Amino acid sequence: MQDSAAYHHGDLPNALLAAVADIVKENGVANxxxxxxxxxxxxxxxxPAHHFGDKEGMLAAFAERGFEILRDDMAAAFGATAGxxxxxxxxxxxxxxxxxxxxxxPYFDVMFRSGIDKPSHQHVHDxxxxxxxxxxxxxxxxxxxxxxxxxxxxxxTVYFWSLAHGLASLAVDKSMPSDLDxxxxxxxxxxxxxxxxxxxxxx
Amino acid sequence: MQDSAAYHHGDLPNALLAAVADIVKENGVANxxxxxxxxxxxxxxxxPAHHFGDKEGMLAAFAERGFEILRDDMAAAFGATAGxxxxxxxxxxxxxxxxxxxxxxPYFDVMFRSGIDKPSHQHVHDxxxxxxxxxxxxxxxxxxxxxxxxxxxxxxTVYFWSLAHGLASLAVDKSMPSDLDxxxxxxxxxxxxxxxxxxxxxx
DNA sequence: ACGTCAACTTGCCAATGACAAGTTCTACAC
DNA sequence: GTGTAGAACTTGTCATTGGCAAGTTGACGT
Numbered sequence: 001m002q003d004s005a006a007y008h009h010g011d012l013p014n015a016l017l018a019a020v021a022d023i024v025k026e027n028g029v030a031n032x033x034x035x036x037x038x039x040x041x042x043x044x045x046x047x048p049a050h051h052f053g054d055k056e057g058m059l060a061a062f063a064e065r066g067f068e069i070l071r072d073d074m075a076a077a078f079g080a081t082a083g084x085x086x087x088x089x090x091x092x093x094x095x096x097x098x099x100x101x102x103x104x105x106p107y108f109d110v111m112f113r114s115g116i117d118k119p120s121h122q123h124v125h126d127x128x129x130x131x132x133x134x135x136x137x138x139x140x141x142x143x144x145x146x147x148x149x150x151x152x153x154x155x156x157t158v159y160f161w162s163l164a165h166g167l168a169s170l171a172v173d174k175s176m177p178s179d180l181d182x183x184x185x186x187x188x189x190x191x192x193x194x195x196x197x198x199x200x201x202x203x
Numbered sequence: 204m205q206d207s208a209a210y211h212h213g214d215l216p217n218a219l220l221a222a223v224a225d226i227v228k229e230n231g232v233a234n235x236x237x238x239x240x241x242x243x244x245x246x247x248x249x250x251p252a253h254h255f256g257d258k259e260g261m262l263a264a265f266a267e268r269g270f271e272i273l274r275d276d277m278a279a280a281f282g283a284t285a286g287x288x289x290x291x292x293x294x295x296x297x298x299x300x301x302x303x304x305x306x307x308x309p310y311f312d313v314m315f316r317s318g319i320d321k322p323s324h325q326h327v328h329d330x331x332x333x334x335x336x337x338x339x340x341x342x343x344x345x346x347x348x349x350x351x352x353x354x355x356x357x358x359x360t361v362y363f364w365s366l367a368h369g370l371a372s373l374a375v376d377k378s379m380p381s382d383l384d385x386x387x388x389x390x391x392x393x394x395x396x397x398x399x400x401x402x403x404x405x406x
Numbered sequence: 407a408c409g410t411c412a413a414c415t416t417g418c419c420a421a422t423g424a425c426a427a428g429t430t431c432t433a434c435a436c
Numbered sequence: 437g438t439g440t441a442g443a444a445c446t447t448g449t450c451a452t453t454g455g456c457a458a459g460t461t462g463a464c465g466t
Contacts, residue, residue: 008431008444030318033422044446046424051444055423113316115233118376132380155394157380158373159366162395166369170361173321177335177360191358192365211413211462236453247415249455254413258454408466415460422453429446435439 013051013061015041020062024106029114034058059114060121066107067127070100074134086142091193093138094164098189101168108172112165135161160196167192216254216264218244223265227309232317237261262317263324269310270330273303277337289345294396296341297367301392304371311375315368338364363399370395 019040052058077096081089222243255261280299284292
């Protein structure tokens with residue numbers, strides 16, 4: 001057993017991942033380097049490889065942490081809306097997804113735009129699945145609430161996942177039609193998820 | 204005036220962009236390099252910079268071409284469904300978006316996952332807008348068909364853009380719940396866009 | 407023929423990713 | 437307390453890369 005601040009540096013892996021977050025924020029995901037992360041953590045140029053294997057390994061570790069945070073954020077939104085209509089809860093989970101992308105953009109960028117291929121990193125894939133599980137739970141909730149028997153639940157899951165991920169991507173890229181500030185992003189979030197409300201019925 | 208095959212190489216810019224497509228397909232968007240593109244085009248290591256300025260410039264040129272193809276694909280789908288109900292046309296345009304992502308993945312990857320920031324490349328931004336214009340036209344069509352007066356057209360645009368982009372991203376990443384082959388991707392496409400059909404009314 | 411200018415080439419440098427071969431510290435056995 | 441195994445790092449090196457400066461080549465108008 002050892003406390004979280006041990007060994008030479010203390011907790012190098014965490015320090016390196018924190019450095020990655022800073023680098024992405026400052027210079028973009030394309031400019032992350034093992035050496036720059038090492039420099040910011042105050043260690044030698046090849047220390048990162050010792051912990052993460054290679055550059056993609058470091059990004060994968062960062063992405064994994066991102067999926068865990070995303071899962072926790074969505075789970076919190078799900079929990080906070082217990083008792084509400086299932087469609088509202090689904091909207092809350094979707095909103096948490098978009099908020100995660102906007103509030104933790106470095107994570108979002110590494111998770112989806114860094115070119116790491118998920119299939120080759122099992123633990124990333126697993127943590128991604130654990131985030132998806134929250135959304136699936138919310139969809140199952142909706143289905144079991146009844147009244148949607150004609151809807152395929154797998155389609156509904158992909159539908160919400162797509163909507164949330166697409167909206168998050170557009171928001172992060174600032175690709176909305178006409179310029180929009182933080183306030184109107186909120187408006188789009190409620191507008192887009194509200195659209196679904198209108199579609200599936202008033203609950 | 205000069206024909207498209209002139210000067211020393213013939214048409215280096217196009218040859219380089221073709222090389223980029225191959226590199227992305229073979230090694231992923233993270234492994235594109237000016238020098239490898241030059242090698243495949245059979246020119247010296249710094250020839251690409253002469254045409255594109257720098258690496259990001261080359262990727263931006265490639266992305267611009269991608270947005271033009273995307274716009275043309277969506278416009279073709281829009282044109283081919285003239286006379287159909289507006290909601291069907293919108294589904295056709297969205298389907299064209301997802302098909303573009305699946306059939307021309309190298310373009311999709313560079314356009315959305317290469318870390319180039321659109322705002323700093325005006326012509327990329329413009330060609331992106333011209334693609335979005337097709338979708339906006341389809342939404343306007345739907346609005347003017349009547350019966351949706353309570354819907355905000357900007358929200359509806361962002362809604363479809365999000366849905367199409369999100370579904371395309373999931374499909375390319377193979378992040379669907381449970382494994383799915385090409386056939387079931389088709390099923391998800393019709394399922395997800397059909398969901399909207401159910402929501403907005405039967406036309 | 408001549409000049410001009412675009413289309414390249416050659417040569418260079420700092421930075422990077424990856425690897426090999428060390429060195430230092432920790433924990434645990436005895 | 438001493439030794440020893442192994443984890444946590446360092447140092448050194450190499451091929452590759454992006455970018456720049458300074459050439460060279462060839463097409464075109466006059």
